[in-house]
Amino acid sequence: MSPSALIDPFGRKIDYLRISVTDRCDFRCTYCMDEDVTFMPRDHILSLEEIIYVAKTFISMGTKRIRITGGEPLVRKNILWAIEQIANTNGLEELTITTNGSQLYKMAQSLLDVGVSRINISLDTLKAERFYTLTRRDKFQQVIDGIEAASKLPFKRLKINSVMLKNQNDDELFDLAHFALERKMDISFIEEMPLGIITDHNRAATYLSSDEVIETLGRHYELTPSASTTSGPTRYYQVAGYDHKIGVISPHSHNFCDTCNRVRLTAEGRLLLCLGNEHSKDLKSVIRESSADATSLESAIIEALALKPQKHHFNLDEAPQILRFMSATGG
Numbered sequence: 001m002s003p004s005a006l007i008d009p010f011g012r013k014i015d016y017l018r019i020s021v022t023d024r025c026d027f028r029c030t031y032c033m034d035e036d037v038t039f040m041p042r043d044h045i046l047s048l049e050e051i052i053y054v055a056k057t058f059i060s061m062g063t064k065r066i067r068i069t070g071g072e073p074l075v076r077k078n079i080l081w082a083i084e085q086i087a088n089t090n091g092l093e094e095l096t097i098t099t100n101g102s103q104l105y106k107m108a109q110s111l112l113d114v115g116v117s118r119i120n121i122s123l124d125t126l127k128a129e130r131f132y133t134l135t136r137r138d139k140f141q142q143v144i145d146g147i148e149a150a151s152k153l154p155f156k157r158l159k160i161n162s163v164m165l166k167n168q169n170d171d172e173l174f175d176l177a178h179f180a181l182e183r184k185m186d187i188s189f190i191e192e193m194p195l196g197i198i199t200d201h202n203r204a205a206t207y208l209s210s211d212e213v214i215e216t217l218g219r220h221y222e223l224t225p226s227a228s229t230t231s232g233p234t235r236y237y238q239v240a241g242y243d244h245k246i247g248v249i250s251p252h253s254h255n256f257c258d259t260c261n262r263v264r265l266t267a268e269g270r271l272l273l274c275l276g277n278e279h280s281k282d283l284k285s286v287i288r289e290s291s292a293d294a295t296s297l298e299s300a301i302i303e304a305l306a307l308k309p310q311k312h313h314f315n316l317d318e319a320p321q322i323l324r325f326m327s328a329t330g331g
Ligand code: SAM
Pocket: 025, 031, 032, 069, 070, 071, 072, 073, 098, 099, 100, 101, 120, 121, 122, 161, 162, 163, 190, 191, 192, 193, 194, 195, 326, 327, 330, 331
């Protein structure tokens, strides 16, 4: 297959695949899922072998970067083995993961050993009690220990991701930025997205725009917009006096669709063409078909790309149009 096969109808080259390896998680972040969320039956989820097969097919078609996410990717059994298989595939330039950090205290070294080059770690607060309120789990210290363990290792890059919610954690903007920059990590502040129905809070009431984030941080730091991108949707600012950057991910206020270079493989094997739309193609049924061969999967991927929408629309004042949770989607 030609390594340039992955071009969408709007001329965007798709060279970045995010894979949700599980919809399960050891946390229950209030903006992501309810406490009594129902996970998918295990046989609906792709096996690790199937995930590796799809990943390798994408790489043969020109994918350069893969991000492993979830749910919590590090709670999936044998995930290190699968990551190693994918990371060592010829043609892949970078394998990264997004994690809530709960397993890093014991897995950071192994992740480096199997070929992970960058880790995004989600952390929305530096206060243990508030951590419990936001994640509904008492693992604050375990996450901090994991971040410290990873920061001692030669990863190419570590980044903190913080979802900011008005009147819940926005008083910690500066503390979170300081925490990351002092540890030689970047940090991205994320606007909450209306993915899945949650009952904990009204998303319109907690919405905090990236512009407010930058304005507040601009009172503490000298921020200069940076041209740097890391293939993702983050807009970065260089911080005077530091080598590392502050970024914002603004699905509402500055949608990042024009430069979208990615697609997502959900835990149940759907290829999702856009985070904010339901356009997708069921790859699981293609690979589980008894007569399937490599060509059928490649053809299905090419057919799917033709469905990629031009942009997403989120409206916090309406009921969520997207009923799937970020955890099943691969954030
Ligand atoms: N469990 C891992 C973690 O938390 O990093 C990986 C999966 S999680 C779905 C990926 C990212 O999505 C996290 O940074 C999380 O904060 C973010 N996220 C989850 N639900 C979100 C929402 N409704 N809006 C914005 N970001 C969300």
